[in-house]
Amino acid sequence: MRPTVHDIALKAGVSLATVDRVMNDRPGVREKTRAKVEEAIQQLGYVRDVAAANLAKGRTYAFTFILPRNDNAFMAELRAAVEQAGERGRIERTAIKIVDVPAFDGEALARALHKAGEECPAGIAMVAIDSDPVRKAVGALKKKGIPVVTLVSDLEDSGRDHYAGVDNQAAGRTAATLLGRFIGARKGRIAILVGSLSVRDHQNRLSGFSEEMAADFPHLALKSPLEGRDDSAIAERLVDAALAADPDIIGIYSLGAGNRGLIAALEKARANGREIVTIGHELSEHSRAALENGLFDAVLNQDAGHEVRSAVRVLKAEADGLPVIAAQERIRIDIFIKNNLP
Amino acid sequence: MRPTVHDIALKAGVSLATVDRVMNDRPGVREKTRAKVEEAIQQLGYVRDVAAANLAKGRTYAFTFILPRNDNAFMAELRAAVEQAGERGRIERTAIKIVDVPAFDGEALARALHKAGEECPAGIAMVAIDSDPVRKAVGALKKKGIPVVTLVSDLEDSGRDHYAGVDNQAAGRTAATLLGRFIGARKGRIAILVGSLSVRDHQNRLSGFSEEMAADFPHLALKSPLEGRDDSAIAERLVDAALAADPDIIGIYSLGAGNRGLIAALEKARANGREIVTIGHELSEHSRAALENGLFDAVLNQDAGHEVRSAVRVLKAEADGLPVIAAQERIRIDIFIKNNLP
DNA sequence: CTGAAAGCGCTTACAG
DNA sequence: CTGAAAGCGCTTACAG
Numbered sequence: 001m002r003p004t005v006h007d008i009a010l011k012a013g014v015s016l017a018t019v020d021r022v023m024n025d026r027p028g029v030r031e032k033t034r035a036k037v038e039e040a041i042q043q044l045g046y047v048r049d050v051a052a053a054n055l056a057k058g059r060t061y062a063f064t065f066i067l068p069r070n071d072n073a074f075m076a077e078l079r080a081a082v083e084q085a086g087e088r089g090r091i092e093r094t095a096i097k098i099v100d101v102p103a104f105d106g107e108a109l110a111r112a113l114h115k116a117g118e119e120c121p122a123g124i125a126m127v128a129i130d131s132d133p134v135r136k137a138v139g140a141l142k143k144k145g146i147p148v149v150t151l152v153s154d155l156e157d158s159g160r161d162h163y164a165g166v167d168n169q170a171a172g173r174t175a176a177t178l179l180g181r182f183i184g185a186r187k188g189r190i191a192i193l194v195g196s197l198s199v200r201d202h203q204n205r206l207s208g209f210s211e212e213m214a215a216d217f218p219h220l221a222l223k224s225p226l227e228g229r230d231d232s233a234i235a236e237r238l239v240d241a242a243l244a245a246d247p248d249i250i251g252i253y254s255l256g257a258g259n260r261g262l263i264a265a266l267e268k269a270r271a272n273g274r275e276i277v278t279i280g281h282e283l284s285e286h287s288r289a290a291l292e293n294g295l296f297d298a299v300l301n302q303d304a305g306h307e308v309r310s311a312v313r314v315l316k317a318e319a320d321g322l323p324v325i326a327a328q329e330r331i332r333i334d335i336f337i338k339n340n341l342p
Numbered sequence: 343m344r345p346t347v348h349d350i351a352l353k354a355g356v357s358l359a360t361v362d363r364v365m366n367d368r369p370g371v372r373e374k375t376r377a378k379v380e381e382a383i384q385q386l387g388y389v390r391d392v393a394a395a396n397l398a399k400g401r402t403y404a405f406t407f408i409l410p411r412n413d414n415a416f417m418a419e420l421r422a423a424v425e426q427a428g429e430r431g432r433i434e435r436t437a438i439k440i441v442d443v444p445a446f447d448g449e450a451l452a453r454a455l456h457k458a459g460e461e462c463p464a465g466i467a468m469v470a471i472d473s474d475p476v477r478k479a480v481g482a483l484k485k486k487g488i489p490v491v492t493l494v495s496d497l498e499d500s501g502r503d504h505y506a507g508v509d510n511q512a513a514g515r516t517a518a519t520l521l522g523r524f525i526g527a528r529k530g531r532i533a534i535l536v537g538s539l540s541v542r543d544h545q546n547r548l549s550g551f552s553e554e555m556a557a558d559f560p561h562l563a564l565k566s567p568l569e570g571r572d573d574s575a576i577a578e579r580l581v582d583a584a585l586a587a588d589p590d591i592i593g594i595y596s597l598g599a600g601n602r603g604l605i606a607a608l609e610k611a612r613a614n615g616r617e618i619v620t621i622g623h624e625l626s627e628h629s630r631a632a633l634e635n636g637l638f639d640a641v642l643n644q645d646a647g648h649e650v651r652s653a654v655r656v657l658k659a660e661a662d663g664l665p666v667i668a669a670q671e672r673i674r675i676d677i678f679i680k681n682n683l684p
Numbered sequence: 685c686t687g688a689a690a691g692c693g694c695t696t697a698c699a700g
Numbered sequence: 701c702t703g704a705a706a707g708c709g710c711t712t713a714c715a716g
Contacts, residue, residue: 005694013537014703016703018703019694021702024695027703029701029702030697052393053690264694337516339512339516339518347711348709356686358688359711363685391708398712400693400709424713
């Protein structure tokens, strides 16, 4: 049988309370006593039953998720995933509060972080914006001892505890390889549609893409990126204009949101007899339809549900001072083409 | 606060024991009493705390995993994943026993199933072989009330409770799309290397691949499949011979194991100046190296760890008579190319 | 057919 | 600095 706290207490000749103190690194135990208990734990090969511990604690973790008020499909899915995590909260002892901020606005995000910190939650998750006010706000939260996790888009050099999202540099490289190989020997130019270069995920996708294209497909020239603000209407207008201005565009990498607008533009282009290999991001109703009717050739996807669940797990671990199992928290990039859709 | 068994008991005016009987569908409760309890559960919106229930049960699940004695990298990984699940067993109250059987031998698998059944485990998982003796053995297990899960390779019409593995038909279609698009406009023939057509997963990959190739890439003719028995030495010999006999082979889909042999053959072909687009299955040390040096163009992968964990979850649920959440148990196909390797 | 009581492996006031 | 006792939300013999 697996040893329990009772066995430890017996072996060490102390009470359950003392065993608990040692196990949880609580103060007020003589060094000698602590040593006895640790010895017993070692010898019996004790492993704590986390489920039982949680039951006894009856603790509820209050987490705050700060999300951009962005009306694209992916953000909607992300929000839904957070809400769902909130609903499961009753059973998993987490209480999740969602705070909205304007999209791509570092100042607003920084303010929201400060405000969230005042309530001293057990942890905060946010879709980060790469800006100094945000970096400072994270610093302040860390000083207060509040765990901070970035979600979907990271913020380097900020002291955040963890990033729950995909490797966007790798995503960009992958997009380049698929685009280049799908185009084959044809020569021409590649348009790039980004959401905003103020977020790390878009920056990283762009740099991975550009590097790989330059290295492996030098016959395909990259045009400078169009900034669609993850907005369908803007995206459509930009792509319409780009295609009209340059008949040599034979490929598009759309690394942000606004798929609806992009698809509308592609439809018009197809009607005009143009053939454009296109790779987009995030599987939604729209991008799925585009894969099926051939307007999109591949979609790189991050699973919002995975990311949110990972963020919650990590925040819990941080709140409990437990280690995070990095391998388990790696978020993978899905590659969807028309015939492996889930 | 979330309601507990105590609240239900109070509201229904019965004891805890009776609440438990109703909740777990145990016999010996008057219909009227049962109704009262169910009413209370409804009204309070009660959701059972599974962790607490497991703690109280203190039950250990004895599971048997039957694995082929096949020395390819994927099977080794699968075995390691099962062993790891066994080690976690102490904490997750599962005791996993591994039974070895010869590969591709339906009779042997059927015998192993019968023998495993005699010990009346809480559940059995196996890499299925598509044969009638196996089907019969599964039938016998189901008659004894033992949950059966197929792992990696399925067995239709057998009454198995669940299949923990990828959609291999979709995998084949995906391979076809990637191969066809990577090859581009070139004309030529495609070689297919299978492990054995006695297993459902290989059958399904082949049919998905053939269908999609015929539909979308009619200029690429498929040669009849080579059966490599998932053995590197055999695979190498077969591919060597095929490439020597047919200079028009410009693509290979290897849908089984034996990557080492295939890679050796590809190396020789490359040395002879041949350019062959190749898609394989399962990421390993060898296939990873082949992606990196360009001998492989894509690798479709199933995560053995995911599959095993899913199988264990499902067996537990079956043993407890709990429903399986299908969406959560869907095993996805990873697509790896040289620059999205984990 | 139903209930009182003990117990699963932990944690937490409270008392000393 | 340490311990006895109660409790987290369930389940399980056992008694009636």
